[in-house]
Amino acid sequence: MSTPAAGIPDYLEQYYWWVYVRPKAVHFFDRPWLINLILFGKYRTLRDEVLKELGPAISGKTLQISCCYGELTPRLSERVERGGGTLDVVDVLPIQLENLKRKLPHGTSAALHRMDAAALGFPDASYDQVLVFFLLHEEPQEYREKTMREALRVLKRGGKIIIADYGAPSAWHPLRYFLLPFLGVLEPTAKEMWRRELVDILHAQMASRSWRKRSYFGGLYQMLVSV
Numbered sequence: 001m002s003t004p005a006a007g008i009p010d011y012l013e014q015y016y017w018w019v020y021v022r023p024k025a026v027h028f029f030d031r032p033w034l035i036n037l038i039l040f041g042k043y044r045t046l047r048d049e050v051l052k053e054l055g056p057a058i059s060g061k062t063l064q065i066s067c068c069y070g071e072l073t074p075r076l077s078e079r080v081e082r083g084g085g086t087l088d089v090v091d092v093l094p095i096q097l098e099n100l101k102r103k104l105p106h107g108t109s110a111a112l113h114r115m116d117a118a119a120l121g122f123p124d125a126s127y128d129q130v131l132v133f134f135l136l137h138e139e140p141q142e143y144r145e146k147t148m149r150e151a152l153r154v155l156k157r158g159g160k161i162i163i164a165d166y167g168a169p170s171a172w173h174p175l176r177y178f179l180l181p182f183l184g185v186l187e188p189t190a191k192e193m194w195r196r197e198l199v200d201i202l203h204a205q206m207a208s209r210s211w212r213k214r215s216y217f218g219g220l221y222q223m224l225v226s227v
């Protein structure tokens with residue numbers, strides 16, 4: 001596991017200590033059924049949609065920007081092994097990388113790097129596929145912009161970038177009025193994602209490309225793909 005110097009961003013300690021930073025939190029939250037519950041039963045759908053987008057056997061170089069709970073990365077690594085490709089996963093928290101290492105199949109070739117998504121230590125145009133799974137909503141806007149800039153910088157020309165995250169739920173969505181204020185307290189950096197399209201939030205980073213968007217659960221979740 002490589003460890004370039006990287007501090008822990010303030011927002012992770014301030015807002016997300018209870019879900020990612022403390023050992024008890026990692027132990028408690030990393031259960032697929034719980035993640036599925038937190039995402040209103042849509043985790044499996046989103047995980048499988050992302051994997052479908054990448055295909056059953058993944059060749060070339062794949063980068064996953066930040067770890068996530070559940071079985072997405074172990075399944076991704078199996079597909080990468082099958083396709084003869086390589087997988088790099090970065091995260092700014094060592095505890096998350098250690099947790100992921102435990103979940104990956106023994107002998108996997110996946111490489112885990114301690115790195116801030118806002119300052120990736122990889123060369124320009126070095127990945128065929130880049131995946132950003134439910135990270136952007138957790139970041140303050142400044143980090144979000146840097147993360148997207150970095151994700152696009154390391155993507156090869158003609159490469160594919162996939163973003164899965166919260167979206168702006170439609171006006172009739174009951175959760176928009178009942179649940180979002182509650183979530184706003186738990187995940188204060190996410191509010192922006194519920195109000196506006198990602199392409200508008202990150203206009204400078206995203207507007208020059210064309211994006212294919214799919215919405216789930218009345219728009220509460222989205223997957224964006226650009227090639």
Ligand SMILES: C[S@@+](CC[C@H](N)C(=O)[O-])C[C@H]1O[C@@H](n2cnc3c(N)ncnc32)[C@H](O)[C@@H]1O
Nearest residue numbers: 066067068069091092093096116117133134135
């Ligand atoms: C991808 S998000 C959450 C995904 C979703 N809630 C899930 O578990 O399915 C959580 C991860 O992002 C990481 N993270 C947050 N900010 C980061 C940053 N600036 N750079 C790298 N990793 C970051 C956290 O350490 C954590 O492991």
